[in-house]
Amino acid sequence: MNLLDEKEAAAYTDTGVWATKAIKEAKLFGKVETVCSSREANFNYIPKDFAVPNDSKYLHITTNNTIYGTQWQKIPHTSNVLVADMSSDILSRSLDFNSFGLIYAGAQKNIGAAGVNIVVVDKNILGKVKRSIPTIMDYRNHIKEGSMLNTPPVFAVYVCLLTLRWLKAQGGVAAIEKKNEQKAAILYQEIDSNPLFRGSVVKEDRSKMNVCFVMDNQEIENKFLQFAIENEIVGIKGHRLSGGFRASLYNALPLESVEVLVSLMQDFAAKNG
Amino acid sequence: MNLLDEKEAAAYTDTGVWATKAIKEAKLFGKVETVCSSREANFNYIPKDFAVPNDSKYLHITTNNTIYGTQWQKIPHTSNVLVADMSSDILSRSLDFNSFGLIYAGAQKNIGAAGVNIVVVDKNILGKVKRSIPTIMDYRNHIKEGSMLNTPPVFAVYVCLLTLRWLKAQGGVAAIEKKNEQKAAILYQEIDSNPLFRGSVVKEDRSKMNVCFVMDNQEIENKFLQFAIENEIVGIKGHRLSGGFRASLYNALPLESVEVLVSLMQDFAAKNG
Numbered sequence: 001m002n003l004l005d006e007k008e009a010a011a012y013t014d015t016g017v018w019a020t021k022a023i024k025e026a027k028l029f030g031k032v033e034t035v036c037s038s039r040e041a042n043f044n045y046i047p048k049d050f051a052v053p054n055d056s057k058y059l060h061i062t063t064n065n066t067i068y069g070t071q072w073q074k075i076p077h078t079s080n081v082l083v084a085d086m087s088s089d090i091l092s093r094s095l096d097f098n099s100f101g102l103i104y105a106g107a108q109k110n111i112g113a114a115g116v117n118i119v120v121v122d123k124n125i126l127g128k129v130k131r132s133i134p135t136i137m138d139y140r141n142h143i144k145e146g147s148m149l150n151t152p153p154v155f156a157v158y159v160c161l162l163t164l165r166w167l168k169a170q171g172g173v174a175a176i177e178k179k180n181e182q183k184a185a186i187l188y189q190e191i192d193s194n195p196l197f198r199g200s201v202v203k204e205d206r207s208k209m210n211v212c213f214v215m216d217n218q219e220i221e222n223k224f225l226q227f228a229i230e231n232e233i234v235g236i237k238g239h240r241l242s243g244g245f246r247a248s249l250y251n252a253l254p255l256e257s258v259e260v261l262v263s264l265m266q267d268f269a270a271k272n273g
Numbered sequence: 274m275n276l277l278d279e280k281e282a283a284a285y286t287d288t289g290v291w292a293t294k295a296i297k298e299a300k301l302f303g304k305v306e307t308v309c310s311s312r313e314a315n316f317n318y319i320p321k322d323f324a325v326p327n328d329s330k331y332l333h334i335t336t337n338n339t340i341y342g343t344q345w346q347k348i349p350h351t352s353n354v355l356v357a358d359m360s361s362d363i364l365s366r367s368l369d370f371n372s373f374g375l376i377y378a379g380a381q382k383n384i385g386a387a388g389v390n391i392v393v394v395d396k397n398i399l400g401k402v403k404r405s406i407p408t409i410m411d412y413r414n415h416i417k418e419g420s421m422l423n424t425p426p427v428f429a430v431y432v433c434l435l436t437l438r439w440l441k442a443q444g445g446v447a448a449i450e451k452k453n454e455q456k457a458a459i460l461y462q463e464i465d466s467n468p469l470f471r472g473s474v475v476k477e478d479r480s481k482m483n484v485c486f487v488m489d490n491q492e493i494e495n496k497f498l499q500f501a502i503e504n505e506i507v508g509i510k511g512h513r514l515s516g517g518f519r520a521s522l523y524n525a526l527p528l529e530s531v532e533v534l535v536s537l538m539q540d541f542a543a544k545n546g
């Protein structure tokens with residue numbers, strides 16, 4: 001709405017549920033060229049070889065795909081404006097933020113309570129569309145009013161403040177990135193070495209935020225799920241679209257929790273191997 | 274966006290800052306006929322005699338005007354669909370809610386914490402515009418998804434639950450309406466009888482939520498403001514557009530607080546009369 005005129009085209013990468021939703025919404029405002037998709041493989045990888053037309057107004061990516069457990073480990077180089085939905089991995093790793101024209105993210109994963117969205121935008125890409133944008137949807141108005149155009153959701157904003165202070169005290173993004181890598185590494189290592197489990201996505205595209213894995217059949221998956229619940233692991237069941245299991249390792253999750261899960265996977269294999 | 278096509282017209286009543294903002298936004302989507310305005314009198318009354326064209330898609334009112342302290346005491350009868358911004362007096366009084374086609378309100382006055390909006394809409398008036406509406410802005414999608422189309426701002430929603438339970442325990446809207454009438458009555462009575470103060474709006478249109486009043490000159494207003502602050506009354510200064518003072522008597526404010534203010538006004542008059 002802010003970036004694309006009706007007769008212009010934008011390039012989108014189709015890597016999962018939220019990427020697909022972004023495509024659907026963009027089509028309301030202009031032409032959309034889906035430059036790559038991993039849909040044919042149930043989104044189990046991040047496409048690498050794709051071309052972005054020079055006249056694309058921007059290239060849109062979803063940096064982490066929560067449901068399928070993939071993540072862009074390398075942000076694509078492009079001469080086009082780069083737009084990213086970072087809802088599920090913002091502030092989890094160091095990136096060259098200067099390479100983005102627009103970043104948007106819901107705060108409810110790594111930043112704070114549900115109810116706040118964060119938008120970081122290069123002012124220079126705004127103000128170039130012809131349509132009338134409702135005041136509340138026009139990023140220029142939010143910039144002008146110091147992000148207080150509307151009555152801010154004060155509690156949710158305050159929780160962001162507390163979370164950001166906590167993140168700073170941890171050593172900031174660089175430090176949390178190392179912890180996140182460590183958490184993901186021990187869990188993927190267990191998945192790769194334990195005969196009962198296997199990762200559900202291509203190794204090089206594995207997400208460090210959402211670790212998705214499956215077992216040989218539904219029966220043993222049910223059994224492991226029950227075992228996990230008995231041992232007070234909650235929310236480990238995978239999304240119905242991807243099946244199996246999903247362990248979300250957002251910033252707030254301590255290493256110890258991952259160690260407990262790994263240990264349970266080992267116990268389960270010893271008893272059921 | 275949901276109700277008005279580009280070539281259609283809607284009728285708007287211009288009774289204050291938020292009413293004017295509603296007009297500005299509606300103009301992005303269709304034709305707007307401003308059927309009445311009290312702007313020439315700095316919005317110190319609610320217009321009574323105005324005609325709404327039969328072909329207006331709807332009539333829009335702002336039931337309470339916080340900045341100027343006016344309120345529609347009688348909701349206008351109309352054969353058109355009635356649309357109301359009730360942000361600042363929703364759940365403060367009994368109304369015939371069946372007479373509205375659409376009610377919208379920010380929750381932050383009488384319902385809960387900032388960050389939630391409430392929309393009550395007659396399904397039959399939706400789905401009649403030709404434009405493409407972004408998914409998140411289309412009321413039909415929120416209805417379809419049981420108001421959980423997006424990740425809900427859970428804390429703010431929870432505060433609404435607690436506030437609604439509290440309201441129910443008070444005896445509901447009918448009971449709180451009586452309390453609100455009592456609060457407003459004792460304050461307006463003081464304003465009308467105290468020689469130092471006078472109400473700033475036409476009596477019959479006085480708001481029971483926001484009581485606006487002035488004094489003879491800036492000097493004495495500053496003196497009273499200082500006196501109020503010394504006595505731990507906060508937030509009594511009027512909006513810069515209306516000047517003077519504004520006492521907001523939302524549901525959460527107890528009668529005792531109004532009694533303290535009235536008593537201070539009497540003390541001040543005794544010392545400065």
